[in-house]
Amino acid sequence: DSDLAGFNSNKFDIPLLAEEFLRAGIDFDMGKRRAVDVQNIFHRLEQRTLSAAYVFYCNASLENAHTAEADVLATYEVLKAQIERYDELENNMEFLADFSNRQKVADFAGFIAYDEHNVEIFTFGKYRGQTVKSVLTENPGYFSWIQNADFPLYTKKVLTSIRLREFNKA
Structure with missing residues:
Protein backbone atom coordinates (compact mmCIF):
# COMPACT_ATOMS: atom_id res chain seq x y z
CA ASP A 1 0.00 0.00 0.00
CA SER A 2 3.04 2.28 -0.12
CA ASP A 3 3.44 5.19 -2.48
CA LEU A 4 6.46 4.88 -4.74
CA ALA A 5 9.18 7.30 -5.79
CA GLY A 6 12.27 7.05 -7.91
CA PHE A 7 14.31 8.57 -10.70
CA ASN A 8 12.72 7.59 -14.06
CA SER A 9 10.63 5.19 -12.00
CA ASN A 10 7.38 5.76 -13.89
CA LYS A 11 8.95 4.52 -17.13
CA PHE A 12 11.40 1.91 -15.82
CA ASP A 13 11.38 0.79 -12.18
CA ILE A 14 7.63 0.65 -11.52
CA PRO A 15 6.72 -1.09 -14.81
CA LEU A 16 9.55 -3.58 -14.22
CA LEU A 17 8.39 -4.16 -10.64
CA ALA A 18 4.79 -4.66 -11.78
CA GLU A 19 5.77 -7.14 -14.49
CA GLU A 20 7.93 -9.17 -12.09
CA PHE A 21 5.25 -9.25 -9.39
CA LEU A 22 2.63 -10.36 -11.90
CA ARG A 23 4.95 -13.02 -13.37
CA ALA A 24 5.45 -14.32 -9.83
CA GLY A 25 1.69 -14.43 -9.25
CA ILE A 26 1.69 -11.48 -6.84
CA ASP A 27 -1.12 -9.00 -7.36
CA PHE A 28 0.22 -5.50 -7.98
CA ASP A 29 -2.18 -2.58 -8.22
CA MET A 30 -1.26 1.09 -8.48
CA GLY A 31 -4.88 2.17 -8.10
CA LYS A 32 -4.49 3.44 -4.53
CA ARG A 33 -0.81 4.36 -4.73
CA ARG A 34 0.85 7.52 -5.91
CA ALA A 35 4.08 7.57 -7.89
CA VAL A 36 6.53 10.45 -7.75
CA ASP A 37 9.04 10.48 -10.59
CA VAL A 38 11.88 12.72 -9.46
CA GLN A 39 13.26 12.71 -13.02
CA ASN A 40 10.06 14.25 -14.37
CA ILE A 41 10.28 17.04 -11.81
CA PHE A 42 13.90 17.56 -12.78
CA HIS A 43 13.15 17.53 -16.51
CA ARG A 44 10.38 20.04 -16.08
CA LEU A 45 12.61 22.36 -14.10
CA GLU A 46 16.25 21.65 -15.05
CA GLN A 47 18.62 19.33 -17.03
CA ARG A 48 18.37 15.57 -17.74
CA THR A 49 20.53 13.04 -15.78
CA LEU A 50 20.72 11.94 -12.15
CA SER A 51 24.42 12.85 -12.01
CA ALA A 52 23.67 16.34 -13.35
CA ALA A 53 20.76 16.70 -10.94
CA TYR A 54 22.99 15.67 -8.05
CA VAL A 55 25.64 18.23 -9.00
CA PHE A 56 23.01 20.92 -9.52
CA TYR A 57 20.99 20.35 -6.35
CA CYS A 58 23.52 18.86 -3.94
CA ASN A 59 26.65 20.65 -5.15
CA ALA A 60 28.59 17.39 -5.16
CA SER A 61 29.73 14.79 -7.66
CA LEU A 62 27.78 11.54 -7.66
CA GLU A 63 30.17 8.71 -6.83
CA ASN A 64 29.35 5.20 -8.08
CA ALA A 65 26.60 6.41 -10.40
CA HIS A 66 24.36 3.65 -11.76
CA THR A 67 24.81 1.43 -8.74
CA ALA A 68 21.55 0.78 -6.94
CA GLU A 69 22.54 2.16 -3.54
CA ALA A 70 24.23 5.29 -4.87
CA ASP A 71 21.34 6.06 -7.22
CA VAL A 72 18.69 5.57 -4.52
CA LEU A 73 20.52 7.80 -2.05
CA ALA A 74 21.17 10.42 -4.72
CA THR A 75 17.51 10.37 -5.78
CA TYR A 76 16.42 10.98 -2.19
CA GLU A 77 18.91 13.84 -1.75
CA VAL A 78 17.84 15.42 -5.06
CA LEU A 79 14.15 15.27 -4.11
CA LYS A 80 14.83 16.89 -0.73
CA ALA A 81 16.84 19.64 -2.43
CA GLN A 82 14.14 20.21 -5.07
CA ILE A 83 11.49 20.67 -2.39
CA GLU A 84 13.73 23.16 -0.58
CA ARG A 85 14.66 25.03 -3.76
CA TYR A 86 11.32 25.47 -5.55
CA ASP A 87 8.52 27.32 -3.80
CA GLU A 88 5.98 25.81 -6.22
CA LEU A 89 6.71 22.30 -4.94
CA GLU A 90 4.69 21.08 -1.99
CA ASN A 91 6.17 18.49 0.36
CA ASN A 92 3.39 15.92 0.02
CA MET A 93 3.05 12.78 -2.05
CA GLU A 94 -0.19 13.69 -3.82
CA PHE A 95 1.14 17.01 -5.12
CA LEU A 96 4.53 15.58 -6.09
CA ALA A 97 2.94 12.61 -7.86
CA ASP A 98 0.67 14.91 -9.89
CA PHE A 99 3.49 17.35 -10.62
CA SER A 100 5.94 14.65 -11.71
CA ASN A 101 3.56 12.83 -14.06
CA ARG A 102 3.35 14.38 -17.51
Missing part, protein backbone atom coordinates in the same frame (compact mmCIF):
# COMPACT_ATOMS: atom_id res chain seq x y z
CA GLN A 103 0.56 12.23 -18.90
CA LYS A 104 -1.97 10.51 -16.72
CA VAL A 105 -1.80 6.87 -17.76
CA ALA A 106 -3.69 3.88 -16.41
CA ASP A 107 -0.92 1.41 -17.28
CA PHE A 108 2.82 1.97 -17.15
CA ALA A 109 3.40 1.36 -20.85
CA GLY A 110 0.96 4.13 -21.73
CA PHE A 111 -1.36 2.02 -23.89
CA ILE A 112 -4.31 3.17 -21.75
CA ALA A 113 -4.50 6.76 -20.53
CA TYR A 114 -7.08 9.03 -18.95
CA ASP A 115 -8.78 11.75 -20.99
CA GLU A 116 -9.70 15.20 -19.69
CA HIS A 117 -12.76 13.68 -17.98
CA ASN A 118 -10.65 11.01 -16.23
CA VAL A 119 -12.09 8.27 -18.48
CA GLU A 120 -9.78 5.52 -19.78
CA ILE A 121 -8.92 5.75 -23.48
CA PHE A 122 -6.71 3.74 -25.80
CA THR A 123 -3.57 5.59 -26.94
CA PHE A 124 -2.59 3.36 -29.85
CA GLY A 125 -3.86 1.68 -32.99
CA LYS A 126 -7.18 2.02 -34.74
CA TYR A 127 -8.97 2.85 -31.48
CA ARG A 128 -6.56 5.62 -30.46
CA GLY A 129 -8.46 8.29 -28.51
CA GLN A 130 -11.58 6.16 -28.04
CA THR A 131 -12.81 5.16 -24.61
CA VAL A 132 -11.93 1.65 -23.49
CA LYS A 133 -15.55 1.10 -22.48
CA SER A 134 -16.92 1.96 -25.93
CA VAL A 135 -14.33 -0.17 -27.74
CA LEU A 136 -14.95 -3.19 -25.52
CA THR A 137 -18.71 -2.75 -25.98
CA GLU A 138 -18.52 -2.40 -29.78
CA ASN A 139 -15.72 -4.92 -30.35
CA PRO A 140 -15.52 -7.43 -27.46
CA GLY A 141 -12.89 -9.40 -29.39
CA TYR A 142 -10.43 -6.54 -28.92
CA PHE A 143 -10.10 -7.54 -25.27
CA SER A 144 -9.10 -11.09 -26.26
CA TRP A 145 -6.70 -9.80 -28.89
CA ILE A 146 -4.85 -7.68 -26.32
CA GLN A 147 -4.85 -10.49 -23.74
CA ASN A 148 -3.28 -12.88 -26.27
CA ALA A 149 -0.86 -10.39 -27.84
CA ASP A 150 2.55 -9.28 -26.60
CA PHE A 151 1.39 -6.52 -24.26
CA PRO A 152 2.82 -6.00 -20.77
CA LEU A 153 1.10 -8.01 -18.05
CA TYR A 154 0.22 -4.85 -16.16
CA THR A 155 -1.54 -3.44 -19.25
CA LYS A 156 -3.56 -6.65 -19.44
CA LYS A 157 -4.36 -6.43 -15.72
CA VAL A 158 -5.57 -2.82 -16.06
CA LEU A 159 -7.69 -3.70 -19.09
CA THR A 160 -9.21 -6.65 -17.22
CA SER A 161 -10.00 -4.40 -14.24
CA ILE A 162 -11.74 -1.88 -16.49
CA ARG A 163 -13.73 -4.63 -18.21
CA LEU A 164 -14.81 -6.16 -14.88
CA ARG A 165 -15.74 -2.76 -13.47
CA GLU A 166 -17.87 -1.94 -16.50
CA PHE A 167 -19.41 -5.44 -16.56
CA ASN A 168 -20.37 -5.15 -12.88
CA LYS A 169 -22.10 -1.79 -13.53
CA ALA A 170 -24.47 -3.41 -16.03
Whole structure:
Protein backbone atom coordinates (compact mmCIF):
# COMPACT_ATOMS: atom_id res chain seq x y z
CA ASP A 1 0.00 0.00 0.00
CA SER A 2 3.04 2.28 -0.12
CA ASP A 3 3.44 5.19 -2.48
CA LEU A 4 6.46 4.88 -4.74
CA ALA A 5 9.18 7.30 -5.79
CA GLY A 6 12.27 7.05 -7.91
CA PHE A 7 14.31 8.57 -10.70
CA ASN A 8 12.72 7.59 -14.06
CA SER A 9 10.63 5.19 -12.00
CA ASN A 10 7.38 5.76 -13.89
CA LYS A 11 8.95 4.52 -17.13
CA PHE A 12 11.40 1.91 -15.82
CA ASP A 13 11.38 0.79 -12.18
CA ILE A 14 7.63 0.65 -11.52
CA PRO A 15 6.72 -1.09 -14.81
CA LEU A 16 9.55 -3.58 -14.22
CA LEU A 17 8.39 -4.16 -10.64
CA ALA A 18 4.79 -4.66 -11.78
CA GLU A 19 5.77 -7.14 -14.49
CA GLU A 20 7.93 -9.17 -12.09
CA PHE A 21 5.25 -9.25 -9.39
CA LEU A 22 2.63 -10.36 -11.90
CA ARG A 23 4.95 -13.02 -13.37
CA ALA A 24 5.45 -14.32 -9.83
CA GLY A 25 1.69 -14.43 -9.25
CA ILE A 26 1.69 -11.48 -6.84
CA ASP A 27 -1.12 -9.00 -7.36
CA PHE A 28 0.22 -5.50 -7.98
CA ASP A 29 -2.18 -2.58 -8.22
CA MET A 30 -1.26 1.09 -8.48
CA GLY A 31 -4.88 2.17 -8.10
CA LYS A 32 -4.49 3.44 -4.53
CA ARG A 33 -0.81 4.36 -4.73
CA ARG A 34 0.85 7.52 -5.91
CA ALA A 35 4.08 7.57 -7.89
CA VAL A 36 6.53 10.45 -7.75
CA ASP A 37 9.04 10.48 -10.59
CA VAL A 38 11.88 12.72 -9.46
CA GLN A 39 13.26 12.71 -13.02
CA ASN A 40 10.06 14.25 -14.37
CA ILE A 41 10.28 17.04 -11.81
CA PHE A 42 13.90 17.56 -12.78
CA HIS A 43 13.15 17.53 -16.51
CA ARG A 44 10.38 20.04 -16.08
CA LEU A 45 12.61 22.36 -14.10
CA GLU A 46 16.25 21.65 -15.05
CA GLN A 47 18.62 19.33 -17.03
CA ARG A 48 18.37 15.57 -17.74
CA THR A 49 20.53 13.04 -15.78
CA LEU A 50 20.72 11.94 -12.15
CA SER A 51 24.42 12.85 -12.01
CA ALA A 52 23.67 16.34 -13.35
CA ALA A 53 20.76 16.70 -10.94
CA TYR A 54 22.99 15.67 -8.05
CA VAL A 55 25.64 18.23 -9.00
CA PHE A 56 23.01 20.92 -9.52
CA TYR A 57 20.99 20.35 -6.35
CA CYS A 58 23.52 18.86 -3.94
CA ASN A 59 26.65 20.65 -5.15
CA ALA A 60 28.59 17.39 -5.16
CA SER A 61 29.73 14.79 -7.66
CA LEU A 62 27.78 11.54 -7.66
CA GLU A 63 30.17 8.71 -6.83
CA ASN A 64 29.35 5.20 -8.08
CA ALA A 65 26.60 6.41 -10.40
CA HIS A 66 24.36 3.65 -11.76
CA THR A 67 24.81 1.43 -8.74
CA ALA A 68 21.55 0.78 -6.94
CA GLU A 69 22.54 2.16 -3.54
CA ALA A 70 24.23 5.29 -4.87
CA ASP A 71 21.34 6.06 -7.22
CA VAL A 72 18.69 5.57 -4.52
CA LEU A 73 20.52 7.80 -2.05
CA ALA A 74 21.17 10.42 -4.72
CA THR A 75 17.51 10.37 -5.78
CA TYR A 76 16.42 10.98 -2.19
CA GLU A 77 18.91 13.84 -1.75
CA VAL A 78 17.84 15.42 -5.06
CA LEU A 79 14.15 15.27 -4.11
CA LYS A 80 14.83 16.89 -0.73
CA ALA A 81 16.84 19.64 -2.43
CA GLN A 82 14.14 20.21 -5.07
CA ILE A 83 11.49 20.67 -2.39
CA GLU A 84 13.73 23.16 -0.58
CA ARG A 85 14.66 25.03 -3.76
CA TYR A 86 11.32 25.47 -5.55
CA ASP A 87 8.52 27.32 -3.80
CA GLU A 88 5.98 25.81 -6.22
CA LEU A 89 6.71 22.30 -4.94
CA GLU A 90 4.69 21.08 -1.99
CA ASN A 91 6.17 18.49 0.36
CA ASN A 92 3.39 15.92 0.02
CA MET A 93 3.05 12.78 -2.05
CA GLU A 94 -0.19 13.69 -3.82
CA PHE A 95 1.14 17.01 -5.12
CA LEU A 96 4.53 15.58 -6.09
CA ALA A 97 2.94 12.61 -7.86
CA ASP A 98 0.67 14.91 -9.89
CA PHE A 99 3.49 17.35 -10.62
CA SER A 100 5.94 14.65 -11.71
CA ASN A 101 3.56 12.83 -14.06
CA ARG A 102 3.35 14.38 -17.51
CA GLN A 103 0.56 12.23 -18.90
CA LYS A 104 -1.97 10.51 -16.72
CA VAL A 105 -1.80 6.87 -17.76
CA ALA A 106 -3.69 3.88 -16.41
CA ASP A 107 -0.92 1.41 -17.28
CA PHE A 108 2.82 1.97 -17.15
CA ALA A 109 3.40 1.36 -20.85
CA GLY A 110 0.96 4.13 -21.73
CA PHE A 111 -1.36 2.02 -23.89
CA ILE A 112 -4.31 3.17 -21.75
CA ALA A 113 -4.50 6.76 -20.53
CA TYR A 114 -7.08 9.03 -18.95
CA ASP A 115 -8.78 11.75 -20.99
CA GLU A 116 -9.70 15.20 -19.69
CA HIS A 117 -12.76 13.68 -17.98
CA ASN A 118 -10.65 11.01 -16.23
CA VAL A 119 -12.09 8.27 -18.48
CA GLU A 120 -9.78 5.52 -19.78
CA ILE A 121 -8.92 5.75 -23.48
CA PHE A 122 -6.71 3.74 -25.80
CA THR A 123 -3.57 5.59 -26.94
CA PHE A 124 -2.59 3.36 -29.85
CA GLY A 125 -3.86 1.68 -32.99
CA LYS A 126 -7.18 2.02 -34.74
CA TYR A 127 -8.97 2.85 -31.48
CA ARG A 128 -6.56 5.62 -30.46
CA GLY A 129 -8.46 8.29 -28.51
CA GLN A 130 -11.58 6.16 -28.04
CA THR A 131 -12.81 5.16 -24.61
CA VAL A 132 -11.93 1.65 -23.49
CA LYS A 133 -15.55 1.10 -22.48
CA SER A 134 -16.92 1.96 -25.93
CA VAL A 135 -14.33 -0.17 -27.74
CA LEU A 136 -14.95 -3.19 -25.52
CA THR A 137 -18.71 -2.75 -25.98
CA GLU A 138 -18.52 -2.40 -29.78
CA ASN A 139 -15.72 -4.92 -30.35
CA PRO A 140 -15.52 -7.43 -27.46
CA GLY A 141 -12.89 -9.40 -29.39
CA TYR A 142 -10.43 -6.54 -28.92
CA PHE A 143 -10.10 -7.54 -25.27
CA SER A 144 -9.10 -11.09 -26.26
CA TRP A 145 -6.70 -9.80 -28.89
CA ILE A 146 -4.85 -7.68 -26.32
CA GLN A 147 -4.85 -10.49 -23.74
CA ASN A 148 -3.28 -12.88 -26.27
CA ALA A 149 -0.86 -10.39 -27.84
CA ASP A 150 2.55 -9.28 -26.60
CA PHE A 151 1.39 -6.52 -24.26
CA PRO A 152 2.82 -6.00 -20.77
CA LEU A 153 1.10 -8.01 -18.05
CA TYR A 154 0.22 -4.85 -16.16
CA THR A 155 -1.54 -3.44 -19.25
CA LYS A 156 -3.56 -6.65 -19.44
CA LYS A 157 -4.36 -6.43 -15.72
CA VAL A 158 -5.57 -2.82 -16.06
CA LEU A 159 -7.69 -3.70 -19.09
CA THR A 160 -9.21 -6.65 -17.22
CA SER A 161 -10.00 -4.40 -14.24
CA ILE A 162 -11.74 -1.88 -16.49
CA ARG A 163 -13.73 -4.63 -18.21
CA LEU A 164 -14.81 -6.16 -14.88
CA ARG A 165 -15.74 -2.76 -13.47
CA GLU A 166 -17.87 -1.94 -16.50
CA PHE A 167 -19.41 -5.44 -16.56
CA ASN A 168 -20.37 -5.15 -12.88
CA LYS A 169 -22.10 -1.79 -13.53
CA ALA A 170 -24.47 -3.41 -16.03
